[in-house]
Amino acid sequence: MALTLSHPAQHELVIKKSRFIACVQPVADRPAAQVIVAGLRAQHPGAAHVCWALLAGGQSAAVDDGEPSGTAGRPMLDVLRHQDLEGVLATVVRYFGGVKLGAGGLVRAYTDAVAQALLGATKLPLQRLCALACSVPYALEGMVRRELDAAGASLLDVHHDSVVTLRFCLPDTQAQALAARLNEAGQGRLAWLRGDEGG
Template identity: 55%
Template sequence: MPTYTLAFPLQAELEIRKSRFIAYAIPVADRDAAMTELQRLRAEHASATHVCWALLAGGHSGMSDDGEPSGTAGRPILEVMRHHELEGVLAAVVRYYGGIKLGAGGLVRAYTDAIAVALKEAQRIERIAYARLVVEVDYADEARVRRWIEQAGHTLAHGEHGAAARLTIQLPASEQDTARAALRDATHGRARFPDPEAGEGGAQP
């Protein structure tokens, strides 16, 4: 099932009973990148009462109520993101307290509405999973393989030269089987595909 990230960062602001809620939705590569963005937002809004957030990034997802009552901020933000089928996105809502308490239900609505407004005009792009394919060829075939990588629009991530040329190609995971077939064809069946973790000689036919 496809997942989606955002084409670009989004921002929206709501005022609810004198409190300001500033929502951000930011595409991020991983948790480290998300934490860097959070630090930036906290620095930018140093006088804010709360900076609540949720992150969907595979096995590194998370959320924080940042001092709001438990379950009233991070989880509502996360649920809105899940509704949009987002992945690789940090959503944060900065609150400047206006002096009027909203109650638990009011807070859930406020954080839900703030991030929902930010995502209302979201331009989603399909998130492509990438993989690395290792191909091992004799030196006579190396130039042919490099030319195929360039023509196919893939990336040569790494090259090693031992008894044979061992090239690591970065490409969409869904195209690995097609790439193997094309490389076998380009080298008249001489291309070998070792396990990326194996040393030389661990080739699969």
């Protein structure tokens, strides 16, 4: 049975003065993963590489981000596959320490960084996630956020324009009940969007 993670877990390795900051975390899909990776690039402007691997919703990715081809993203992806994970993003931010590690050294470093992060992660049986998006007047944003929080939904994106657009995901089994509660509380002022609308 496929497993996912309950929350992000991190681990840091230092090998020949290079710092490898690994994080494994649950994600719904590739767009959500790309938002996280972009955030890491902004957080670590001095990093030499932000490599990542993804297994989510039938999509996979293995990104070397400037490391020699096949030395970062692919080994990280192999760790996720080996542990039968789904809906998981692995990222490693590398600060170069001035000493080249060689292809074999890089493969070991990225593999170990992700494997160590996973040792600190809590794994759960995978529940199918449902991604939803709605728009509401500003006055209802707080209510929607409270309902999402109460339902254990993950807020993916919030966009403020003439209305507030919120994108979120939660287990399939809870989506219908949450939608009904939001419709009732919104009293007709909440609009549901298809995945390609808004934002």
